[in-house]
Amino acid sequence: MSNVPVDTALEVTPAAAPIVVRAGAKPRRRFVFVRNGKSVTGLAILGVFVVLAVVGPWIAPYDPSKVGVGTLLAHPSAQHLLGTDHIGRDVFSQLLVGTRGVMVVGVLAAVIATLLAIAVGVTAGFLGGAGDEVLSAVSNIFLVIPALPLIILVAAAVRSTSNLTIALVLAGTGWAWGARLLRAQTLSLRRRDFVEAARASGERTWRIVWFETLPNLTAIIASSFISTMTFAVLSQTTLAFIGVANVNDWSWGTVLYWAQGNQALARGAWWWFVPAGVLIAVLGMALSLVNFGIDEFVNPRLRLAGLKPREMRKRGIRPRIGFTATVRDLPRRPEATR
């Protein structure tokens, strides 16, 4: 729009030519953030654990608490896939049954903590002013106070140490991280034009919170849920290991508790304490993979664009910043027409 004189009798520009939607066009991909390779692998492993958690006690070959089903401290064998402990209990069954305890506490703690984080974080982000300051201060306090000592203290004070209690205590100490994250995201979303446009359109505030803001937060909420679950699993294992959690409720940490308390190390009974740790690591890895997948979705720059690294190395191209390698065949020389 420069000073060039414009003919004010211009025709109205015709509408864009309608695009014909081809039959068999790709269906719209929902939940794209869980579709890349890393997330799928992680979710698959998680799925296996969930299944084990449900059917574990039914398919366990022995009752994990039953004493003397095998020789004491037996090496792994066909009968006892992971050997036995110091009073002849089957380690494999212990771990299998323990999966349920771990998953239940992990998922429960993560769900409660995430709900709490959403409630506090989104509210703080929308309230602003004094309400926001108070909620932020509360979540910051819980964030800074070291979790484990607090958990130990509380667990020691509270009599019952059932799975539910542990889950509640873990949720109560682990929600703050997600709340802070969600508050920051809500604040930045609130300033976006589409929220103002919704207001200018006359939308009610609760509808703006629920239908305009929350759908944009799903990736962050999912990521926060995964992280909290990781924290819950690790903390629960630690609690069981120390002996604060009920040692009669089987979980992977409990197995480690018994192993440590009976000098499994010194006796060389590696089958007692190694598998439990490996299981925790695998679960943690699976959760991390899902998190990576979500990360790459949220921050598209993390995705590797252009050639994959292996192909680049094959062609002798050194990866550099700001450099996206694509390969194009040179145009063929036109053949001689004679």
Add this chain to the structure above:
Amino acid sequence: MRFLVRRVVFYVVTAWAAVTINFFIPRMIPGDPVQALINRYQGQLDSHAIQALYVLFGLDKKVSLWDQYWQYWGQLFRGDLGISFSYFPTPVSQVLRSSLPWTVGLVGVATIISVVGGSLVGVYLGWRRGTKADAIVPITTFFSSVPYFWLGIIAIAAFAVTWKVLPTGGGYDGNLLPSWSGAYVGSVLQHALLPGLTIVLSSIAGWILGMRNMMVTVTSEDYVTVAQAKGLSERRVMFGYAARNAILPQVSGFALSLGFVVSGTLVMEMVFSYPGIGFRLFQAIGGKDYPLMQGIFLVITLSVLVANILADVVYVLLDPRTRQEA
């Protein structure tokens, strides 16, 4: 400055909250375990000590809750945290004074190595995306998915039992007396090697990943491209421009992660029988030594707060935007 003032106010409030939580928790314990223990040690406690314990645990039913609260604060300011039951008759403050330096030394050094080493690796990984070195990430993530203590047990099994290269536990060789002699110091370092390495291995993944992600985000900013176009050496751009900006979220993340680091270290000390605060806590739990448990919780929380303040000071020094007034 305004930023720092706000943070200091926040920390004061958090410290108050921690102390108050500490005040209330023992009063939630059903039964009267402390009273029972006091009765057992009746003859050996002087009235001063008994009074201190009463204040800590609210055993004097005649005093109102509010007055108990004030008494508690007064006692804290005098540095009196009560008498430890499992180390009777040593006062709690003395137990803590002897074990805190061990923890701080171990955690401090290991965390610094983690942060610095992890950030450097992260800078390189973020700068050179797509190399074989990218494989470091899943490897270290595996190690960080494992509880510290399990890694510690494995490490002991590998290096202390099977190969007998390093000691199995303890802070120093029991035959030596604490002094500044070379033998003693050497022994301390030798005993700190395994626990320290385990902490580093477990926590480094988070730093590498965080730094790498931030580097990737920062290097796509225009000012990095400008720096490269100016013809500056790659190293200058990588460190002076990209890393300098990428490290800011790491610093604030560091402060927050301290709580987790401390938690992990506690259990580590139990595994290695390292004579730090965590080990004492472990024993306190076993011996139902409530005064010691309370004291440890307080000290841990306050230490984390102090570390947070230091991290905030570093953040202000690094980020000029926080120094702007209004």
Add this chain to the structure above:
Amino acid sequence: MSDTPAPPDDVVLQAVGLTKHFPVRGLTSRGVVHAVDGVDLQLRAGQVLALVGESGSGKSTVARLLARLYPQTAGQVLLHGRPVTALSGRAFREYCRKAQMIFQDPFASLNPVHTVRYVLTRSLRIHHRGLRGAALEDALRALLDRVQLNPDTYVDKFPHELSGGQRQRVAIARALAADPEVLLADEPISMLDVSIRLGVLNLLRDLRDRLGIAILYITHDIASARYFADRTHVMYAGQTVETGDSESVTQTPAHPYTQLLVRSAPDPEHLGDPLRTGATGEPPNMVEPPAGCRFHPRCPFAAELCRTRVPELLPIGAGREVACWGYAPDEPGAPDLGTAKVSQEVAR
């Protein structure tokens, strides 16, 4: 579906002495940002009023004040002569039926997780309660037709599947769903590709002609104001400095700032003309604006009077006003605009 439209040229929305000061954020609130100070304007049915100014001139704030997105510090907004005080609740919804806003950034003003269908349906449902089923579907299609988008193609698309021009059309459709009398368009084309801009502008003109909507067109491009608007107001540092019909304001600008704006467009016929660069400097600090006329630090004609007294809007012809002491030669200390001054005869 529509109320009886206002008779043409009737004043629909009016701002009287509109003022907005934003507190400066901080632990101790030091000072305020004088975003808008004493702005008057009238929006008439079937007419376009252009509000021209640089960034920081307060024009977007005026639009948001008129849309009642936040309250003014002083002054009034009058709808059909009656003051509007609603900021939330049912009264606010009643008001925004009449006055709708279109935002500058088409990429940001549509929620990325909602389809076009959802966006328009919400707008229809809020402002026309009881619209359901087939009637709703028909209204949806009518809206898309009105902004020249093929309903079959676009109704189920997400914003990231649309181009900038298409998104802006959807935003206009959303505004039209309320059947408003006033459209507040905050720089609707400045973030679109140049080849698309004319299309969207023509759409707005078409709506003005067919539906008799009053349009407030905010822009920093004074040439498009001449193309599109009937009247033009020029704003600087939160105040109105010149008003008049678009042709006169752009062809014979009276205020030194307007002259600067008009001459700033690159013109190959006047390269190296020394008269072209008259003013220097940058927009003022809005927390502590200059005393007197806010343009005086940059004005080549500034005199003593300009530095001390804030100029009022002085009439210099039919429907033309200018806030410059150069048009009040009887005042002591007034500046002499020389050849830059628009003679009263020309203005008449």
